Amino acid sequence: MAEAIGQAMAAEGAVCVFGDPGRGKTAAVRMALAEPPAGWKATWVPVPVRPSVAGMRRAVFEALGLPGRFPHTSALADAAVAEALGQARVLVLDEAQRLPGPCLEYVQSLWDHPGTRITLVLCGAGSERALARLPQLASRVGAWQEVPRLTGAQAATAVTGFHPLWGTVAAADLAWIDRSCAHGTFRTWAALTTHLQNALLTVADAAVDRALLRRLFQRIAPPQ
Template identity: 75%
Template sequence: MGAGAGAPVGVRHEAGGVRCFGAAGPFPHTSALADAAVAGALGEARVLVVDEAQRLPVPCLEYLQSLWDDPGTRITLVLCGSGSERALARLPQLASRVGGWQEVPRLAAAEVAAVVTGFHPLWRTVAAPDLTWIDQSCAHGTFRMWAALTAHLQNALLTTADAAVDRALLRRLFRRVVPPL
């Protein structure tokens, strides 16, 4: 959906209050002014990515549609998440604006090493057989799982003086990212 890409835009919390990237001054606390600030920040060509879109209630989807329909915004709207098509089915007027659907399948075993080493340099320090073991033991070709493992591994290496990327550490991290059955 949309018209191009630009610099990131979003909302962040900081000491002086909430700020909208791309907007001057603090983020407004009234809905009309907040809507205007968001629309103004989306006046440049931007990509608005919404992860876990399948969890959005109809009012949130309606708000995204209003941003899309606003003649002052120039956004490409990317809705991500397994089941997003079912969420859009609850709002046919937004679903009718979809320019294309893309399914991202699991990584094939032969793709894992190239993809994860390209994703983050940390994985370049891990031998290919260990990457295969990680994928078979935990990630199962799911990029989201690799991203979670990356974050946990980075944290472990930064917070533990003598931490090394070995199978013992990786097994502990697996328990953090895989729900207990």
């Protein structure tokens, strides 16, 4: 992931990060952009549900943290956004699978503007299918990065990088957690992390052992 995004930044290109729900796409991109190179900034643009071009314009404006109220005309908003994007920036569109063709055209217009320096990262389950709605943008994606189900070894590496709590757990126990509960799904690991943190804070003398973890597994598993 870091390599794909790094190469895109060097070319001011685009990356599509896709894969089944719960695979940890967003977390993987966040880790890859945790320390962007000098001179670069990363901006996350949450894609609204049922987005319109006007909604995307506002989402980008607000994500950039631009001063003042949102402009009353699209021309003023576009000018303010283009000026802010004149500095090297990674623009991450999370839940990009929601983007219809007109919104993708708006995103491409930001990328194509002669005064902007943008690397695009379109992230989400089905984002590769969304890009099919705008072939002229899809054809310019430099890397299609699929995030598959994690193997046991990958899960251990991912979760210890995700939260230091897992760095205190033996490798054999991490493998057991993945086999017994998470099954290579990062979203399950993230939920388990939250429950484990709460248990350690609220239960006196709680220890990260298999008895505690089995109880937490029951909170994560859906009812039968």
